[in-house]
Structure formats: structure tokens, C-alpha cells
Amino acid sequence: MKPQTLRLLIIALLTTTGIFHLAVALLGVAPGLALPLTGFGAVYIALSFYVRKDTNDGSKSHSRNAILATLAVTLTGLGLGGSNYLANGGPMALPIMFVIDIAIIAASVMWLVKKRAKS
Numbered sequence: 001m002k003p004q005t006l007r008l009l010i011i012a013l014l015t016t017t018g019i020f021h022l023a024v025a026l027l028g029v030a031p032g033l034a035l036p037l038t039g040f041g042a043v044y045i046a047l048s049f050y051v052r053k054d055t056n057d058g059s060k061s062h063s064r065n066a067i068l069a070t071l072a073v074t075l076t077g078l079g080l081g082g083s084n085y086l087a088n089g090g091p092m093a094l095p096i097m098f099v100i101d102i103a104i105i106a107a108s109v110m111w112l113v114k115k116r117a118k119s
Helices: 005-027 031-056 064-088 093-119
Strands: none
Touching: 005 031, 005 064, 005 093, 031 064, 064 093
16 A cells, blocks of 8 residues: 555544544543543544645655654553453443554554655
């Protein structure tokens, strides 16, 4: 897969999981998790814009900073959400979000590897 295609996939996955996080929080499916879900949902959507915007910024990083930020936030969300889910359980929506997080991480790592190989 080309880096451009991977980046578009990352943008789509970030937007999807951001909307999904906000929907689960607003629908009250996970009452104790409403605030963290809302926060991560907003951050994921903001990251999707950052990854998109950072494409033509003229920097030498060529979106590397946006992808690294995406990896950091997604790994944090997966770690925090996963540990909470294992300890307390939760709605069926959470494992679906974890799968999307794993897809974001995989696509981000692939993007970094492909960009490094081009350098």
C-alpha cells in the first residue's frame, strides 16, 4: 500500500473511531466512561484533521509528526481503555473501538516504515 493510501486510511479510521467514541459517550452506553470517551473522541477527530493538514506543510517530516502523535494517542487510548475494560468490563462497543485502534496503529507503523524506506 502506498504511503498516501495509508495516510487516507489513517484519516478515515481516526474519524470513524472519533465519531464512534462520541456516539457511545453521548448515548450513555457506558455511563462511567462518558468523559474519557468524549475526550478521546474529540482528540481522534482533531488528529484526523492534523494528519490531513500536515500533508502539504512543506516540512521535512512529511506528516511524520502527525503520524507519531497519532501513534502516541492511539497507544495511550488502547492501553487505558483496554486495562479498564479488562478490569471492569463494559459495552460491546469498546472491543470494536480497540480493533479500530489496532488498525490505526498497524497503518501508522506501515506508513512510517514505507516513508523511511523512501528516504
